Amino acid sequence: MKRILSIALALGVLAGPALAADHQVQMMNKGADGAMVFEPAFVKAEVGDTVTFVPKDKGHDVVSLPGMLPEGVAEFESKLNEQFVLTLDKPGLYGVKCKPHLPMGMVALIQAGADASNYDAVATGKLPKKARARMDAGLAQVTR
Secondary structure (H helix, E strand, O other): OHHHHHHHHHHHHHHHHHOOOEEEEEEEEEEOOEEEEEEOOEEEEOOOOEEEEEEOOOOOOOEEOOOOOOOOOOOOEOOOOOOEEEEOOOOEEEEEEOHHHHHHOOEEEEEEOOOOOOHHHHHHOOOOHHHHHHHHHHHOOOOO
16 A cells, blocks of 8 residues: 555646646737737646747847736847747746847736736836837736
């Protein structure tokens, strides 16, 4: 009986990472919401999931927006034209931008888990007008 419990426990520990989902986000010159977009621009995920940013078109990167990350999450920046995988280690909202296309509104928002304690920081963070409009559309989808 102990052996069966030990095996079951070991399988449960090994299966944990396998349960994490990967969410694909395309970096595009043109999409359903216009020019220079992340699609989807809002992702609802769980802590432990990954978000893979895929450059469908050239000229894009993914960079964390200062002050728009959960507490304790380090800022990050991908290389231009390269796929980037973000692991959602902490609950909260993750605001990201494409550095070359921020003035054109290229931003996205990720919610990891049910925690939205940094909502106000994202809602009041300084962004260009078009980026603010797209970020606000993402904030409208946040569950609190």
